[in-house]
Amino acid sequence: xxxxxxxxxxxxxxxxxxxxxxxxxxxxxxxxxxxxxxxxxxxxxxxxxxxxxxxxxxxxxxxxxxxxxxxxxxxxxxxxxxxxxxxxxxxxxxxxxxxxxxxxxxxxxxxxxxxxxxxxxxxxxxxxxxxxxxxxxxxxxxxxxxxxxxxxxxxxxxxxxxxxxxxxxxxxxxxxxxxxxxxxxxxxxxxxxxxxxxxxxxxxxxxxxxxxxxxxxxxxxxxxxxxxxxxxxxxxxxxxxxxxxxxxxxxxxxxxxxxxxxxxxxxxxxxxxxxxxxxxxxxxxxxxxxxxxxxxxxxxxxxxxxxxxxxxxxxxxxxxxxxxxxxxxxxxxxxxxxxxxxxxxxxxxxxxxxxxxxxxxxxxxxxxxxxxxxxxxxxxxxxxxxxxxxxxxxxxxxxxxxxxxxxxx
Numbered sequence: 169x170x171x172x173x174x175x176x177x178x179x180x181x182x183x184x185x186x187x188x189x190x191x192x193x194x195x196x197x198x199x200x201x202x203x204x205x206x207x208x209x210x211x212x213x214x215x216x217x218x219x220x221x222x223x224x225x226x227x228x229x230x231x232x233x234x235x236x237x238x239x240x241x242x243x244x245x246x247x248x249x250x251x252x253x254x255x256x257x258x259x260x261x262x263x264x265x266x267x268x269x270x271x272x273x274x275x276x277x278x279x280x281x282x283x284x285x286x287x288x289x290x291x292x293x294x295x296x297x298x299x300x301x302x303x304x305x306x307x308x309x310x311x312x313x314x315x316x317x318x319x320x321x322x323x324x325x326x327x328x329x330x331x332x333x334x335x336x337x338x339x340x341x342x343x344x345x346x347x348x349x350x351x352x353x354x355x356x357x358x359x360x361x362x363x364x365x366x367x368x369x370x371x372x373x374x375x376x377x378x379x380x381x382x383x384x385x386x387x388x389x390x391x392x393x394x395x396x397x398x399x400x401x402x403x404x405x406x407x408x409x410x411x412x413x414x415x416x417x418x419x420x421x422x423x424x425x426x427x428x429x430x431x432x433x434x435x436x437x438x439x440x441x442x443x444x445x446x447x448x449x450x451x452x453x454x455x456x457x458x459x460x461x462x463x464x465x466x467x468x469x470x471x472x473x474x475x476x477x478x479x480x481x482x483x484x485x486x487x488x489x490x491x492x493x494x495x496x497x498x499x500x501x502x503x504x505x506x507x508x509x510x511x512x513x514x515x516x517x518x519x520x521x522x523x524x525x526x527x528x529x530x531x532x533x534x535x536x537x538x539x540x541x542x543x544x545x546x547x548x549x550x551x552x553x554x555x556x557x558x559x560x561x562x563x564x565x566x567x568x569x570x571x572x573x574x575x576x577x
Contacts, residue, residue, distance in 0.1 A: 169191070169192050169193065169322045169323070169570050169574075170192065170193045170194075170195075170320075170321045170322050170323075171184075171187050171192045171193070171194050171195075171321055171322060171323045171324065171325065171566060171570075172194075172195055172197060172308055172319055172321035172323075172324045172325070173187070173194060173195070173196045173197065173324075173325045173327060174196075174197045174198075174299045174308070174324065174325070174326050174327065174328060175196075175197075175198060175326065175327035175328045175329060175337075175538070175540075176196050176197075176198035176200070176202075176203035176204060176293065176295075176337075177203075177204060177205075177206055177207060177327060177329055177337070177338070177538060177539075177555070178204070178207055178538070178552060178555045178556055178559065179327035179329075179537040179538025179539070179555040179556065179558060179559035179562075180196055180198075180325065180327030180537070180538070180559065181196065181203065181204065181282065181286065181559070182555075182556050182559035182560055182563065183325045183327060183535075183537055183559040183560065183562050183563035183566075184196050184286060184291045184325075184563070185282075185285070185286060185289065185291070185563070186559075186560050186563030186564055186567070187325070187563045187566060187567060188286070188289040188290055188291050189289065190563075190564075190567040192323075192566075192567065192570070193290065194290070194291045194292070195291075195292045195293070195294055195319075195321075196286075196291060196292070196293050196294070197293075197294045197295075197297040197299060197308075197310060197319070198293070198294075198295055198297065198337065199296065199297065199298035199299070199337055200295065200296070200336070200337040201295050201296055202295060203279070203283060203293065203295075204275070204279045204282075204283075205336040205337055206329070206333055206336045206337065206338065207275050207279060208275045208276060208279065209333065209336060210275060210552070211274045211275025211276060211278075211279075212274070214269045214273045214274070215269060215270055215273070215274055215275045215278070216267045216268070216269060216547065216548065216549045216552070217249055217250070217253060217260060217268050217269065217270065217549055217552055217553070218246040218249050218250065218267075218268045218549035218550075218552065218553045219246060219266055219267055219268060219548050219549035219550065219553070220246065220262045220266045220267070220268055221266055223241075223242070223245055223246070226241070226245075226246065226550070226553075227241060227242075229545050229546060229548070229550045230543055230544075230545050230550065230554065231413070231544070231545075233519070233541075233542065233543035233544070236519040236541075236543070237543060237554055237557070237558070239524075239561075240526075240554070240557040240558050240560070240561040241553065241554060241557045243557065243560070243561065244556060244557040244560045244561075245557075246268065246549070246553060249268075249552075249553060249556055250268060252556075253270055253278060256278055256281040256282055256285065257277075257281050258270040258271070258272060258277060258278045258281065259271050265548075266548075267548055267549050268549055294310075294312075296312055296313050297310040297311075297312050297317065298310060298311045298312075299328070299342070299345075300345070301345045301348070303318050307319060307320050308320070308321060308324060322533070322570060322573075323533045323534070323535070323566045323569060323570055324533065324534045324535065325534075325535045325536075325537060325559075325562050325563065325566055326342070326534065326535065326536045326537070326540065327536070327537045327538045327540065327559060327562070328342045328538075328540045329538060329539045329540055330356055330512060330513030330515075330516065330539040330540060331356045331507050331508070331513050332358065332359075332507060332508065332509070332510040332511060332512055332513050333508065333509075334508055338539070340356050340513070342540065343356065343516075346517065349530060349531060350530055351517060351521050351528060351530055351531075352517075352518045352520070352521055353515070353516060353517055353518065353542075354514075354515040354516060354517075354518055354542045355515050356507065356513045356514070356515040356516065357416060357504075357507065357513060357514045357515050358412070358416065358504050358505060358506070358507040358509075358510035358513060358514070359412055359413065359416075359510055359511070359512045359513055359514040359544040359545075360409040360412055360510060360511035360512050360544075360546065360547050360551075361404070361409070361412050361416070361504055361505045361507070361509065361510035361511065362399060362401075362402055362403060362404030362405075362408060362504075362505035362509065362510075363402050363403055363404070363408065363412075363415055363419070363425075363427075363501045363502075363503065363504055363505060364401050364402040364501070364502045364503040364504070364505060365401070365402040365403055365499055365500065365501060365502060366500070366502055367398075367400075367402075367473065368473060368476065371398075371469050371470075371472070371473050372400055374469065375398045375465075375466045375469050376398060376399060376400045377397065377398065377399070378397070378398050378465075378466040379395050379396070379397050379398075379405070379466070380395060380396045380397070380398070380405075380429065380431075380464075380466060380467065380470075381395050381464070382394075382395070382433070382434070383395070383396065383407065383429050383430060383431055383433065383467075384407075384429070384430040384433035385407045385408065385411060385427060385428070385429055385430075386427070386428045386429075386430070386496070387411050387414050387415055387418065387425060387426065387427050387428070388414055388418070390411055390414050392407045392410040392411055393407065393433060394406045394407030394410070395407055396408050396429075398466060401505070402501075402502075402503075402505065403427075403499065403501075404505070406547065409511065409546060409547050410546045410547075411427070412546075413514065413544060415427065415501055415504075416504050416514075418501075419501060419502075419503060419504055424500055424501060424502055425500075425501040426498055426499070426500060426501070427498070427499045427500075427501050428496040428497065428498055428499070429470060429496070429497040429499060430494075430495050430496060430497075431461075431463055431467045431470070431471075431494050431495075431497060432461060432462070432463070432494055432495075435461075437491050437492070437495055440461060440490075440491035440494055440495065441487050441488050441490075441491040443460045443461055444460055444461065444487035444490050444491055445487040446460055453482045453483045454468050457471065457482070457490075461494060463494070467497075470497045470499070471490075471493060471494070471497060473499075474493060474497050474498055474499075475493075477498075477500075511547060511551075512539060512544065512545075512551050513539060513544070514542075514543075514544035515542055516539065516540045516541045516542040516543070517536050517540055517541050517542060518542050519541065519542060522536065522541075523565075524565075525561070525562070525564070525565025525566075525568060525569065526558060526561050526562040526565050527562075527565055527566075527569060532569070533566075533569060533573075535562040535563075535565055535566050535569075536562065537555070537558040537559045537561065537562035537563075538554075538555045538558055538559055539551070539555060541558060
């Protein structure tokens, strides 16, 4: 029995491993010249494989998609992913934030070991094979450097990714191909992305690239503590990514969103007001805020931006007003950064198009996994965990379907 896996990212590679272990002859096709390119890029930041929090809490990170991902993640939970990594000679450790990383703190050793194991299991690769759909007889059509190629397979696993970082292989072109087959695909949208802000020229030139550390960010009823980075065109960073779904949807619905930044979330408003009631003397307002409230230059810059918008200079505001502002500096979010620069994407194949084995109901024998499905999650290990888990689920589903098609129970 032959199986074509299309996509050489984590979901596709783990599906290929499961299929080969089940006795299938597997070929992994990918448009790029090599496997795991986005995985390698993720490894530049340490390769956050998964998270160590309790599974019940872990599952809630998938929000509306949790019911659809629950069984796959429970079947291959974080501990199983850590065991899998260790079996490849890459033991893991839990960082101070609860995130799980390989001890090597990068992706390349793990990927090399994984590809060696896949090769030993008989998995073959066809690189520079861009999938473009099916031919008239149902064969898989590919564009290759040597011209068109058609591949016949007993089953297919699609693991084509989303549309972020298209230069690494995921460009979302498959959405049109599947939609032509009547498969419902939620529009791909940036997730874990940055946002645009119309900074003043002086703020942008002075603070581009500066971090806002140990802040609390709020939009609507959602608050996240962490860090953010001022960019030339807006703001990004871990705490921003955690709020990206709320900010993105607010921008989509209203055309803009308000992000509020607590610059000193460790202090109560009363403590701030008391500190700001100290005599200012001949200090500039910037020096006074730096000393009295221990604000960073970029934090003071944010206050100046807000004061300019409101028309109320900081030096004219009362200690009470300054405390209120420091607790919730408003930033007007004007748009979402381009999807090509997002860490991941939301949207994709809707789950009601899939059966319990991740098979496309309209295309028997064709399975889908990974980021091309309609889910999103924050950074922290949740993205890779679900990609691995759904890849395994699709691989096992394909094996069951192949067995049934041959009359086995």
